[in-house]
Amino acid sequence: MTIPSRKFLSLALSVLLFAALLFWMYNALAGSFGAIAENHYKKAAEAAMGSVPSKDEAIGGWIRRISGPSREFDLLFLKGFPEDEGGMKVFAPTPGLGDFFAHHGKDPDFARGIESAMYDEIYQPEQRFLLGGEERRVLFAPAHDGETGDVTGTAVFLFSPGGFDRFLFLLRGLFLLALVLFAAVFAVAGYSRDPITGYVILGLFTLVGVFVAYPLFEAVRLTFLQDGKFSLETWKSILTTRQYVTALKGSITLGAFTATASTMVGFLFAFVISRTKVRGKKFFSAMATLPIISPPFSLTLSIILLFGNNGLITKQILGLENFTIYGLGGLTLVQTMGMFPIAFLTMVGILEAIDSTLEDAALNLRATRWETFKTVTLPLSVPGLLSSWLLVFTNSLADFANPLILSGSFRVLSVESYMEVTGMNRLGHGAALSLLLLLPTLSAFLAQRYWVSRKSYVTVTGKPSGRMTELVSPGVKRILVTLMVLIVLFLFSLYGTIIAGCFVKNWGIDYTFSLANFREAFERGWRVLLDTLTLAGAATPIAGILAMIAALVLARKKFPCKRLLDMLILTPFALPGTLVGISYILAFNKAPLILVGTAAIIVINYVIRELPVGVEGGLASLKQIDPAIEEAASDLGADTPTVFRTIVLPLIRPAFISSLSYTFVRSMTAVSAVIFLISAKWYHLTVLIYNFSENLRFGLASVLATTLIVIVLLTFGLLRLVVRKNENLAKTMSI
Amino acid sequence: MENISKSVTLENVWKVFQDPQSGKDITAVEQADFVIAPGELVTLLGPSGCGKTTTLRMIAGFELPTRGRVLIGSEDITYLPPNRRDTAMVFQSYGLFPHMNVFDNVAYGLRLRKMPEKEISEKVMRFLGMVGLDTLAKRPPSRLSGGQQQRVALARSLIVEPAVLLLDEPLSNLDALLREQMRVEIRRIQKSLGITAAYVTHDRVEAMSLSDRIIVMNKGKIVQIGSPHQVYRDPASAFVAGFIGKVAFLPAEVAGVDEHCTVRVRGRTFTLPRFSPDLKAGDSALVMCRPESLTLLPPGEGILDGKVTTNVYLGHSIESFVSTEMGEILVQVDNPDARQIFAEGEPVSVSFIPELTKALPPEE
Structure with missing residues (x-):
């Protein structure tokens, strides 16, 4: 036991030494900066005190003139000296300064200051004085008559040391940070048997600390601030203003509608695919997954083209006048089309995991098909139904792109918080609204994770029973399949409309074929497209590699506060994008990290937001790998980075590649957070689509949306190609 | 190399x-x-x-x-x-x-x-x-x-x-x-x-x-x-003896300890060359018997009477399972062709060869 304690001693000693060094540097820096500030004060005072007007009446105006514009100091002028015949006359421009002199005039520092001035010298006491509750540095300077040059009195400058103090505060913060960092790095180097892993863990902690915890903290803090002081004003206004309460209700209503509709559609597809014999299962399953990768605005756009005020169906075909797609109905439709794949994927997983021999057993016990469905299949799928409902509900709540265009007079929180920030410049309100959004999202997320998932009846038997009995009569099956076909057709028409929109001169008015949209869209959007590709391309490898490293560390290493790290990494998954966007502009438009307006903030935002999915994927695939494989490598002499490079990464390559493509696609199609972070220099394609749609340039919007769809499809096509090649690997892993 | x-x-x-x-x-x-x-x-x-x-x-x-x-x-x-x-x-x-x-x-x-x-x-x-x-x-x-x-x-x-x-x-x-x-x-x-x-x-x-x-x-x-x-x-404890191979334990009482250990088993005295150093005169003990240290004798001649329940013929030996009042005991009869064999169901008496056993303290 002697070795650790000796290590501890050396650690403590070096940290102390480093602290002393830092303290010395801090003092030197603070001292020299103080000297500069003092010099600056003196210069200001000397410059001002060259030309005091002789007439008393002019003095008031003169004081206002020199102390007025910069607001760097307040000035109190004492004409004459106590020993003079006429005595000393006090010129105080404000009553506060008069009180100040009445209070402090007899202080020894004042006597000394006035005496120094009489001898034509500047005096600056160490002590600080209070003026109206604020600390001030005081400087006594001799004042010279503008004409004669004689000393006529004492000028008392009250400098506000705010800037200097802020600088010292920042300096202190920086040095403290340096100390903590030094101690941490030193401790890892000395204590850990695997310093590289130690540094990786430290790095991950720093990353999520700075880019997850800190912005969130800033957002929450701002909602409790008013004019720099603690206050509940923001929350009071949020919870009592009708507009906001309506938006909250709107979000929840829309969420509930969409979740219910999506779960029904998702269950329909999942049930037919997993429980009946029907041709084209692969096709239906692909169609039920496709919308999940459709870029934002694309479905909304085609809904507007079809059912909008100038819509093909509503106006041209049906000639409806008072119909509007904008609002709850249209939003539910568009969100359902976009989000039922979430429900479908959840349900299909669960239905396929339910052993169909259970249903056979029920049928064997003379239950009818309907009774079997009612008493076996449906009860067993309840956890899955709940789970998909909640998943869609949270997704609908966090959805920003669809309501942004399609909400009309209907209010939802995500759009409301965006309007508060960009329209009204009320960041506090915006932050509070998106935090409000977090409540239902988080509770649904937690309910899903800790309650529903526990009620799951899914039994893993290891071998799927191949044969299954038809669970529905041919008539019912026909009805179900017809429904599915209709939905798929509708989806097709939606995508078809966007593509058609590209080639039409002016949708709603002039349907002649034209390629003008392409020319204009790419003329105006080419640079933005390149920006978007660059940003997504930069984020992709970073997020992918980071996700795999984090997954390895979380799955295989033991270290303190592992739970905290896990939680912080996964948190952004549950956060609505608007909240992330707002908290980022709050946290990173001020020292010490000014990132707003740079490409970095957008890339970081992508990485942080897409990390959770990558990490989950990595964890899932690491779970299938025998830890003995990595231990064997390390036992043969490989250090942790080598194990990662030569063993782990090749083995979890499928997870790595899908994390890469997922990040790329999600970054290409991001809206909710990135809309807050873009700048003139770094723009995003989705925001441009939004701008075009807002200006009713649907043709241009269609071209860009189609471009995005093509990029997304290409990415996933490439992914399939690359991962296919790896399939023999999946087999070898299950030895 | x-x-x-x-x-x-x-x-x-x-x-x-x-x-x-x-x-x-x-x-x-x-x-x-x-x-x-x-x-x-x-x-x-x-x-x-x-x-x-x-x-x-x-x-x-x-x-x-x-x-x-x-x-x-x-x-x-x-x-x-x-x-x-x-x-x-x-x-x-x-x-x-x-x-x-x-x-x-x-x-x-x-x-x-x-x-x-x-x-x-x-x-x-x-x-x-x-x-x-x-x-x-x-x-x-x-x-x-x-x-x-x-x-x-x-x-x-x-x-x-x-x-x-x-x-x-x-x-x-x-x-x-x-x-x-x-x-x-x-x-x-x-x-x-x-x-x-x-x-x-x-x-x-x-x-x-x-x-x-x-x-x-x-x-x-x-x-x-x-x-x-x-x-x-020479196992250190009854646990080792049991874990390392088939064994029967016969309860005994230590009568005396010098360079050998004298024990009394069911009223008869034996001198065992191997014994646990923890044992003192008057202690209760277990005599550890491997199947090959046990022998079968006609009823009444051994220490413990019982009945053969099963015989497993292995060629070089026969494994006889004998049910006794102390449970079933496995006895290995080597070189069966040269010995008296007791058929299944026959009454027998079990004895042991002291040189092949060891006296151990009972497990607590």
């Missing part, structure tokens, strides 16, 4: 885990103190959960001792990470790299040591030849049988010429016949390379047939260290 084997020393090593649920401390290994001599094969034997694998993993560096020191040769490696220790481990699940073929698996350790590719290929083929797999070098591990995978794992560990070879139940995933074959092969290769080895198993036959010495562990503690013959014939 040059013999570079070294000794392994554990000095008062403890391992205490924290139970993740209750937060309570669980002592997995308690005061492990032993030396494995250079070139020796020592088996860590015990029931599952006795701490034998944890002990092995502390030598490999996958677990850190809570207290104590681990030395290889004279070097303290207690805090050294696994990749910087001169050990090589063969895992229960083999841990073959599924994305590499047999050749690359075996070459992995050499490539890390930056050996020139030409030497690597030569050496890998030599070692694959040693385990009889030189024709399968290009196969992925998934297309090998269990025994072949085992050989690859062994070759991969041996090729880096470690000072210490660690084997963690390497044969438990193989079928009985293959296990016997591999056992012989591992022993042959270990001896021919003169490598120091620690071998974890819960299979006593494996331990007996392989080891120079056996370390018997129970509930985190080492209960006996000795040669296979010692732990079989």
